[in-house]
Amino acid sequence: MRLLVLYFSGTGNTAYVADYLARRLAPAPVQIEIRSTEQQSASDLGDFDVLATGFPVYGCDSPSYFQSYVTHLPPGEGRGAFAFGTKGAFAGGAIAQNLRRLAARGYVPLGGGSVMMPGTDGLAFVGKESWMARQALDKDYDHLADADRVAGQMAGVLSGLAAGEPAEAYRQPLPRSRVGNSLDRVWAFLYNLLAERYAVSRFWADERCNGCGLCVRLCPTGNVELRDGHPHFGDQCMPCMRCIHLCPRAAIQIGGFTVDKFRWHGPRGDFRPLRLRKAREVTS
Numbered sequence: 001m002r003l004l005v006l007y008f009s010g011t012g013n014t015a016y017v018a019d020y021l022a023r024r025l026a027p028a029p030v031q032i033e034i035r036s037t038e039q040q041s042a043s044d045l046g047d048f049d050v051l052a053t054g055f056p057v058y059g060c061d062s063p064s065y066f067q068s069y070v071t072h073l074p075p076g077e078g079r080g081a082f083a084f085g086t087k088g089a090f091a092g093g094a095i096a097q098n099l100r101r102l103a104a105r106g107y108v109p110l111g112g113g114s115v116m117m118p119g120t121d122g123l124a125f126v127g128k129e130s131w132m133a134r135q136a137l138d139k140d141y142d143h144l145a146d147a148d149r150v151a152g153q154m155a156g157v158l159s160g161l162a163a164g165e166p167a168e169a170y171r172q173p174l175p176r177s178r179v180g181n182s183l184d185r186v187w188a189f190l191y192n193l194l195a196e197r198y199a200v201s202r203f204w205a206d207e208r209c210n211g212c213g214l215c216v217r218l219c220p221t222g223n224v225e226l227r228d229g230h231p232h233f234g235d236q237c238m239p240c241m242r243c244i245h246l247c248p249r250a251a252i253q254i255g256g257f258t259v260d261k262f263r264w265h266g267p268r269g270d271f272r273p274l275r276l277r278k279a280r281e282v283t284s
Ligand SMILES: Cc1cc2nc3c(=O)[nH]c(=O)nc-3n(C[C@H](O)[C@H](O)[C@H](O)COP(=O)(O)O)c2cc1C
Pocket: 008, 009, 010, 011, 012, 013, 014, 015, 055, 056, 057, 058, 059, 060, 061, 086, 087, 088, 089, 090, 091, 117, 118, 119, 120, 121, 191, 195, 238, 239, 240, 241
């Protein structure tokens, strides 16, 4: 039986958790393949029996980029699917929402869960020696209790499926709590207001930028271009924060709030997205 783990990761947390889950699931009777949505077209996934989709939680949901990706998945045709997310604080109904989207594509929702990781939105605004930065660096990333719980639930289901039970036997009921949904919507509304109206329009590169173009190649939505050797940011930002955290000179800022603040390079300090775009130079 083949499990395909398909994830998007802006700044390394979800990539790390995808890998962590796969290691925890290794004793299960399944063949596991992990792919990033940036290296894999949604409509051409090849053979798989069960899907596990992973994403960073943005505003109590998955990033809009990821939601759009899911709508292009091949029809589930009764195959099972898990959803897992990584969060900095509160995932709300993010997992249920994504299981619902998978169910709408014909997948049987099998469960999943969210895993607490450093909040890569807030980290760019805190001091390098701050409590939050130290917490992020000091955490024991070899033992993630949330991820162990998710892996345990997945392992139980996968063993049953491998023994020949139908995915329907493991269908997870999706909660329909109105209170929960309203709280999510308020949180998401405020977050998106902050992200779209405030943060996204204030991305810029300071004098440390040497025009290397890495931000152009890193951006998952192709939102950055070099003009006369200087990055310019368009209106397709998620914002995944990748360019901010991975700029080798920490030159990319949101207004003045992130100057000389902490930068996150993933739990092992070595995150590099799998697909790097070619630099595109536009001269004005
Ligand atoms: C734009 C944005 C929105 C976020 N919204 C939430 C949120 O609603 N709840 C939460 O707990 N964490 C939130 N976070 C934190 C991320 O979910 C968390 O840091 C995640 O692990 C990042 O994963 P990645 O490194 O794979 O991109 C947000 C981060 C960003 C950049």
